[in-house]
Amino acid sequence: MVANTRTNLELNMDRMIIRGGNRLEGAVTISGAKNAALPLVAASLLAQGETTWHNVPGLGDVRTMAKLLEVLGAKIEEGDRVLKVDTSNIDTFEAPYRLVKTMRASVLVLGPLVARYGRARVSLPGGCAIGARPIDMHLRGLEAMGAEISLDKGYVTARANRLRGAKIVFRQPTVGGTENLMMAAALAEGRTTIENAAREPEIEELARVLNKMGANVEGAGTAYISIEGVQELHPIEHAIIPDRIETGTFMVAAAMTGGDVVLENCLLEHNSAVVTKLEGTGAKVEAVEQGLRVQGTGQLHTVDITTQPYPGFPTDMQAQFMALATQAVGDSVITESIFENRFMHVSELARMGAQIVVNGRVAVIRGRPGTLQGTTVMATDLRASACLVLAALVAENTTEILRVYHLDRGYDQLEVKMRRLGADIERVSGPPFPTTNAE
Ligand code: UD1
Numbered sequence: 218m219v220a221n222t223r224t225n226l227e228l229n230m231d232r233m234i235i236r237g238g239n240r241l242e243g244a245v246t247i248s249g250a251k252n253a254a255l256p257l258v259a260a261s262l263l264a265q266g267e268t269t270w271h272n273v274p275g276l277g278d279v280r281t282m283a284k285l286l287e288v289l290g291a292k293i294e295e296g297d298r299v300l301k302v303d304t305s306n307i308d309t310f311e312a313p314y315r316l317v318k319t320m321r322a323s324v325l326v327l328g329p330l331v332a333r334y335g336r337a338r339v340s341l342p343g344g345c346a347i348g349a350r351p352i353d354m355h356l357r358g359l360e361a362m363g364a365e366i367s368l369d370k371g372y373v374t375a376r377a378n379r380l381r382g383a384k385i386v387f388r389q390p391t392v393g394g395t396e397n398l399m400m401a402a403a404l405a406e407g408r409t410t411i412e413n414a415a416r417e418p419e420i421e422e423l424a425r426v427l428n429k430m431g432a433n434v435e436g437a438g439t440a441y442i443s444i445e446g447v448q449e450l451h452p453i454e455h456a457i458i459p460d461r462i463e464t465g466t467f468m469v470a471a472a473m474t475g476g477d478v479v480l481e482n483c484l485l486e487h488n489s490a491v492v493t494k495l496e497g498t499g500a501k502v503e504a505v506e507q508g509l510r511v512q513g514t515g516q517l518h519t520v521d522i523t524t525q526p527y528p529g530f531p532t533d534m535q536a537q538f539m540a541l542a543t544q545a546v547g548d549s550v551i552t553e554s555i556f557e558n559r560f561m562h563v564s565e566l567a568r569m570g571a572q573i574v575v576n577g578r579v580a581v582i583r584g585r586p587g588t589l590q591g592t593t594v595m596a597t598d599l600r601a602s603a604c605l606v607l608a609a610l611v612a613e614n615t616t617e618i619l620r621v622y623h624l625d626r627g628y629d630q631l632e633v634k635m636r637r638l639g640a641d642i643e644r645v646s647g648p649p650f651p652t653t654n655a656e
Contacts, residue, residue: 230647
């Protein structure tokens with residue numbers, strides 16, 4: 218079993234205690250990508266038999282997805298960074314609210330279930346901490362492929378004898394929507410095309426995996442994806458790509474602390490937008506044999522950012538760069554264009570002494586190096602938690618971060634990795650606590 222035996226259903230009230238001021242130095246190994254692992258584990262449903270995933274990150278969200286598949290009837294075996302999913306006895310087609318409410322990506326079982334078993338009932342994710350986040354494009358796409366969709370008591374039901382290929386045009390790129398429809402199309406009759414598709418590396422990874430399983434997907438990584446459906450797919454063994462957001466978070470930590478960190482097992486090409494911005498702040502980033510080396514060079518310059526779909530600057534790195542901007546000399550402007558409510562870290566940063574003015578989707582950060590003060594702050598969502606950890610690393614005195622279960626959803630042993638780099642950070646255990654927040 219994986220080291221952390223707590224499921225996401227049994228969230229905890231652990232706290233993180235951080236004493237700021239230490240420079241990060243040394244090497245850190247980046248884990249497998251959360252946002253690749255989630256659709257891949259869901260894709261196990263497309264084939265009969267045992268699929269083995271390697272380089273699986275030890276995360277709350279991955280455990281939730283495994284739990285969901287178990288509820289559907291899959292046999293799950295967890296090992297050290299390995300997850301085996303045996304789909305021989307799938308006999309339930311419903312993703313219950315108690316799981317979906319903790320993780321919106323649960324909706325990724327919808328496409329595979331309806332494509333392979335002809336039916337699925339999935340709880341609607343509902344509103345979540347970082348905005349409304351509807352799934353209308355997922356549903357319209359499935360409808361275009363011939364599924365009958367109905368909504369009842371907060372659940373969406375999809376039925377189809379066999380899905381058929383369709384021409385799908387998204388009004389804006391959606392990562393989960395592209396993934397759901399790619400998985401559905403892999404087993405549909407005929408050709409599906411997706412225009413204005415999301416282009417994230419995790420989409421390319423899913424295409425690679427589907428093709429390894431016997432599918433016929435072309436164009437992933439571009440805005441036009443074409444999928445020729447096949448009758449059946451077979452189980453595979455596959456190692457998941459590194460997490461580009463964990464990579465970016467450690468890069469920012471190195472730059473903010475004036476540190477010198479080598480990030481092992483990461484891919485520069487997945488982080489171009491982040492690297493460009495980081496270099497703009499004065500940090501030095503270079504490709505080395507093991508991965509990437511990031512050196513903070515003292516004074517940080519201001520940074521203006523607008524989040525965009527890939528290959529633009531990722532919304533999942535916005536909060537971390539806001540922490541960095543508090544340490545630059547002068548005003549930085551950060552515009553969040555993907556989610557309408559993703560500035561919840563601002564009020565917590567303000568409690569630490571940051572000067573930030575928010576107007577709609579635009580935040581102006583008045584950077585004043587060395588002026589953050591440690592205090593008690595509350596993590597409100599996954600990346601907001603990372604932002605608070607980064608701020609705490611450079612704050613005076615001690616910062617206590619509450620509700621670190623958000624962090625555990627998406628960071629694999631963050632405090633252990635940071636401590637190895639020299640950070641003064643410790644986790645203090647708390648009692649189990651139920652939650653309804655989700656990324
Ligand atoms: C994924 C990532 C998340 C990241 C986000 C944007 C996973 C598991 N999560 O989330 O970490 O922050 O991409 O890069 O991979 N939208 C609609 N209707 C839809 C679908 C989406 O209006 O049917 C909107 C959303 O509200 C949002 C935007 O489209 O404003 C992008 O969302 P989407 O790309 O779907 O994000 P997720 O797949 O949920």
